[in-house]
Amino acid sequence: MNLYIRRETSKLLKRVSAETTTEIILLGENWKYLLGGLVCQYIHGLAARGVHYIHRPGPVLQDVGFYLLPELGPDKAYLSETLFSFVFLSFFLWTFHPFILKTKKIYTVLLWCRVLAFLVASQILRILTFYSTQLPGPNYHCREGSKLATLPPPKSILEVFLIFPRGVLYGCGDLIFSSHMIFTLVFVRSYQIYGTQRFIKQLAWLLAIVQSILIVASRKHYTVDVVVAWYTVNLVVFFVDKKLPELPDRTNVGVSTLLPLSTKDTKTKDENHKLINGNPGDSADRRSRTQVNGKILEEGNAVQINASMNGGA
Numbered sequence: 001m002n003l004y005i006r007r008e009t010s011k012l013l014k015r016v017s018a019e020t021t022t023e024i025i026l027l028g029e030n031w032k033y034l035l036g037g038l039v040c041q042y043i044h045g046l047a048a049r050g051v052h053y054i055h056r057p058g059p060v061l062q063d064v065g066f067y068l069l070p071e072l073g074p075d076k077a078y079l080s081e082t083l084f085s086f087v088f089l090s091f092f093l094w095t096f097h098p099f100i101l102k103t104k105k106i107y108t109v110l111l112w113c114r115v116l117a118f119l120v121a122s123q124i125l126r127i128l129t130f131y132s133t134q135l136p137g138p139n140y141h142c143r144e145g146s147k148l149a150t151l152p153p154p155k156s157i158l159e160v161f162l163i164f165p166r167g168v169l170y171g172c173g174d175l176i177f178s179s180h181m182i183f184t185l186v187f188v189r190s191y192q193i194y195g196t197q198r199f200i201k202q203l204a205w206l207l208a209i210v211q212s213i214l215i216v217a218s219r220k221h222y223t224v225d226v227v228v229a230w231y232t233v234n235l236v237v238f239f240v241d242k243k244l245p246e247l248p249d250r251t252n253v254g255v256s257t258l259l260p261l262s263t264k265d266t267k268t269k270d271e272n273h274k275l276i277n278g279n280p281g282d283s284a285d286r287r288s289r290t291q292v293n294g295k296i297l298e299e300g301n302a303v304q305i306n307a308s309m310n311g312g313a
Contacts, residue, residue: 030109037117038116041119044127046163049163050160051131052171055142055151056134056136056150057136057143057172058144060136063216063223066219080180080214080217084183087187087204087207087208087211095115111190118237119182121236122236129228130173135222137149138221139220176228177224177225177228178215178220180215181211181233184211185229186237187204
């Protein structure tokens with residue numbers, strides 16, 4: 001038993017080491033995109049903080065969702081945040097599954113470059129929207145009579161740029177469209193494209209619907225904020241994904257790293273270098289792929305696709 005555990009532990013460590021080497025190579029080539037995406041996240045936070053200074057509380061607007069959904073109240077408003085945290089953490093951990101699991105469909109660095117591109121494009125549209133018109137916030141701390149509804153003029157420049165934690169937890173005015181739904185839908189759409197488990201895909205969409213309901217029920221957003229997020233984010237992901245290069249298909253790569261373990265194998269090195277840069281392989285390699293247009297097929301459908309492709313050859 002101890003021998004088996006040591007053997008499996010050794011295999012796991014080797015797999016983690018090989019995957020880390022691969023991702024470091026990709027990180028060295030793509031760090032500018034990741035850094036740019038993270039900087040844009042901070043800029044988005046600054047924009048949301050800035051609109052809070054010009055927010056003016058007023059009567060809560062008439063909303064169909066508020067009539068249909070019972071109000072959760074301040075003591076149960078944590079439900080939407082709890083579900084959002086679960087979705088965020090689950091997706092984050094899934095993007096790192098190639099470090100541990102034998103089945104490796106994606107490269108973590110390349111996937112996060114793609115996800116950040118989706119987020120940035122959606123957030124730019126969001127900033128333009130909520131700065132165009134400021135609606136009175138429906139959240140409890142944004143209503144008339146709340147001290148947090150309007151921010152006093154900043155006493156220092158540091159107060160403006162320090163957006164955490166109060167700027168994140170108690171924002172007002174950044175309504176159309178929901179930031180929580182941006183992250184949720186980007187994560188769900190990304191797994192829909194690059195994930196493999198059909199059940200998880202269906203569950204993810206169900207959680208996105210539940211998230212939408214909880215956001216409105218907790219009065220964190222108007223219904224229009226959620227509705228606009230649903231069609232805007234899906235359209236953004238659809239069109240941005242078309243513009244980005246294909247993610248390399250690693251299902252047919254015979255080695256666990258992008259670079260060969262032996263420097264003598266120049267042919268494998270050239271092929272792996274093409275994978276790093278996202279260059280397509282030759283027609284024979286593309287014909288044998290289980291990936292269509294850079295999207296990973298669900299398990300069970302790959303065999304059917306391959307059979308139809310081989311039959312038409």
